[in-house]
Amino acid sequence: MIQALETGKLVVITGPSGVGKGTLVRSLLKRHPDIYLSVSMTTRSPRPGEVDGTDYFFVTPEKFQNLIAAEQLLEWAQFAGNYYGTPRASVEEKVKQGTLVLLEIELEGARQIRASFPQAMRLFILPPSMSELERRLRDRQSESPEAITRRLNRATIEIEAADEFDVKIVNDDFDRALAEIESVLFPGLPELSLQP
């Protein structure tokens, strides 16, 4: 059962929008293809290049409400005007198989996971500064100025909650942040060389 998780089997990664979670997670999966990254449900529109079923399951608000009512989400939250949630069945199945499961989710969802699965390991990714966070969000050019403002306002609240997490990692130098995440997930591994 998922309640009988061993420590570290369910890993939550949280941090403000634009801090680099997605980029870090993609690199982590390339280096550890045996990790299962949960694909979330969302009501937000796909960005150019995003693929339904790979980046997210893009659903209507009606469908999302039905999933909540049918208790098919392990956790869910509203973020910057849209709904996001973790499909229950696939995560439970992978955890039962002994797979290391990663959830890349925002603060409210991470709190729900802490309440339901206290054994889960929870990591918080911090930016080097607010100005660098804003620069990364603007340079990504994926959101409207209004959406960027909503994300930055939310970022301040999320960062204030970082102490609730088991581990805090500052994503300044990308390779070092990635190595720190690996040392948390795989404490037995020697320091990995990230040179090509």
Ligand SMILES: Nc1nc2c(ncn2[C@@H]2O[C@H](COP(=O)(O)OP(=O)(O)O)[C@@H](O)[C@H]2O)c(=O)[nH]1
């Ligand atoms: N609670 C919860 N948050 C999620 C889920 N999937 C993604 N998120 C979070 O929702 C926020 C917005 O995600 P997204 O729209 O992809 O924007 P981005 O983080 O700026 O790339 C981020 O903090 C994600 O970590 C989920 O299933 N549940």
Ligand SMILES: Nc1ncnc2c1ncn2[C@@H]1O[C@H](COP(=O)(O)OP(=O)(O)O)[C@@H](O)[C@H]1O
């Ligand atoms: N350590 C870093 N230094 C500089 N830029 C970074 C770093 N990590 C990520 N980025 C860049 O910041 C932007 C936001 O990263 P992204 O992974 O989309 O963030 P998130 O998933 O947390 O919203 C991207 O353009 C990414 O290339």
